[in-house]
Amino acid sequence: MLLQATRPPHHIGHGLRSNPTRQHRRNEGFARDDFHINYDRQQVTCPQGKVSQGWHGPYPTSSPTAAPLIVARFTKSQCQPCPARTQCTTSRESTRTVGFPPRELRDLQLRVRSEQQTPEWKTRYAVRSGVEGTVNEFAHGYGMRRCRYQGQGKAHIQHVLTAVAVNIERLSGLPPTDEAPTPRPPTALQNYLDQRDIPRPKSWRPLGN
Numbered sequence: 001m002l003l004q005a006t007r008p009p010h011h012i013g014h015g016l017r018s019n020p021t022r023q024h025r026r027n028e029g030f031a032r033d034d035f036h037i038n039y040d041r042q043q044v045t046c047p048q049g050k051v052s053q054g055w056h057g058p059y060p061t062s063s064p065t066a067a068p069l070i071v072a073r074f075t076k077s078q079c080q081p082c083p084a085r086t087q088c089t090t091s092r093e094s095t096r097t098v099g100f101p102p103r104e105l106r107d108l109q110l111r112v113r114s115e116q117q118t119p120e121w122k123t124r125y126a127v128r129s130g131v132e133g134t135v136n137e138f139a140h141g142y143g144m145r146r147c148r149y150q151g152q153g154k155a156h157i158q159h160v161l162t163a164v165a166v167n168i169e170r171l172s173g174l175p176p177t178d179e180a181p182t183p184r185p186p187t188a189l190q191n192y193l194d195q196r197d198i199p200r201p202k203s204w205r206p207l208g209n
Contacts, residue, residue, distance in 0.1 A: 029087040044072035
């Protein structure tokens, strides 16, 4: 059995990603969430109170797995004289465009991102992130996306031996401890035999017995 990673690699995702705009990534200026979106009127209001003059889409994106985007546009006459323009856009035309998904997906994004901040969600995701880290390390760190041999039997041996090597590497990296190993709890079969006073091999007994 492959030991689970104690923490995921840095490139493993952590749930639904946050706002992808440049302003949000740099934590400076007005990000998409700073704009008020009115789907009924097909208008977007900027933090300075200007209302968009164009609503286009939804357009399909370049990625087949990404959501379609609606694009709202502001005009030069709105953006160029704005005192907060440098906080909003670095566009050569000095105009801001805001892209966002349709209403149903937008509402879902907001709800999921809010849930991701709760302790309950983080506790559940900690299990998944450890599993993802283990799979990612196995696939990318040890070349397990390709089999070195032909045939299911040889491929299985490759997987098992690679998992053994990964476990050895992880165990060798653990800090030394003087504490005794935690006894392994008996299995259901061991309990069944013990309850009926049926002898069992020593190898079946928990550690320390």
